[in-house]
Amino acid sequence: AQKVTQAQTEISVVEKEDVTLDCVYETRDTTYYLFWYKQPPSGELVFLIRRNSFDEQNEISGRYSWNFQKSTSSFNFTITASQVVDSAVYFCAQATLQGAQKLVFGQGTRLTINP
């Protein structure tokens, strides 16, 4: 069975600090996809990134970066120079490849950026 664990329930930092959100996943599949979504108070899940299991290259998009390490089954997300607008709940998720397009989500990390 697949499982995604986000051990950090809440994180609070001061604006401009760097912050890393941890994600650990479990799967028996050799091919899988990992995601990060941002959920503002409005409720909509905003897609941030998708990574397949064959691509372990780290990715950077502006102030956001992702570190995928298959050896430790981790897919961590770092925000550099955080801003108040980054405040939200962040979810890590894993997708199955067989049958239904089902996302398995972690519990989420509530990130608060204080001015």
Add this chain to the structure above:
Amino acid sequence: ETGVTQSPTHLIKTRGQQVTLRCSSQSGHNTVSWYQQALGQGPQFIFQYYREEENGRGNFPPRFSGLQFPNYSSELNVNALELDDSALYLCASSLAPGYSGNTIYFGEGSWLTVV
């Protein structure tokens, strides 16, 4: 804006009643999935519809049912509402059922409160 729209945005129902939630998928997307997100939790997969047929189901009882229409819009129906059904219900649309690298887009959700 993801192009996925859900209605109603908020609603309150009494225990034992029935509710219907609606979702319009992004243009061209033929696959719709529904997720339940309880307060403080990650979204849980309810089921998926592809070309008007149920294509996969999570661990939810039969009183959770759905429909997909020829224009790919979808409904989620919940009968005999229970207090624990209070949650944010999210609709997601994508191009294909089995994950093939396509992005999954979410709507803003319908907040259901059962009293």
